[in-house]
Amino acid sequence: MGIRLDLSDPSRPTGTMPVEGNTQPYGLLHGGASVVLAETLGSVAAALGAGPGRVAVGVDINATHHRAVRSGVVTGRTEPLHQGRTTATYEVVVTDEQGRRVCTSRITCQLRDAPPR
Incomplete structure (x- = not known):
């Protein structure tokens, strides 16, 4: 997929992905x-x-696709909507190189203790 992550703000990770190879x-x-x-x-x-000793497991995701992209790189930006003890929900907005919204997605993860090894 060629995804590159930027974790400089861990509560709002961003990432890029090339369009080429993902069409x-x-x-x-x-x-x-x-x-x-x-x-x-x-x-x-x-x-x-x-947090330490806990894992996140995706339980729901949806997406609305707003515009087509044929080339370049898209960027995803994460915004927390809910950060609870047992669930966390984020909005991820994907934009093209001109900053136009390509896709809006919402993901919810269940948070739980990590299983023993």
């Missing part, structure tokens, strides 16, 4: 690729927020 047969960014970027960012944010 559907018509040459457009695949909607599933946008969702992969969103799920990666939301899951990382939830895992970092869960």
Whole structure:
């Protein structure tokens, strides 16, 4: 997928992903690729927020695709909507190189103790 993460603000991770290599047969960014970027960012944010000895497991994700992208790089930005003891929900906005919204996604993760090894 070519995703590159920026964790300089762990509560709001960002990431980039190239369009090339992540397209559907018509040459457009695949909607599933946008969702992969969103799920990666939301899951990382939830895992970092869960704290030591805890894990985050995705339980729901949805996405609305706003515009097509044919080339370049897209950027995902994570915004916490709810950070509770047992669940965390994030909005991830994916934009193109001109800052136009490509996709809006919401992911909810269950937070729980890590299983014993």
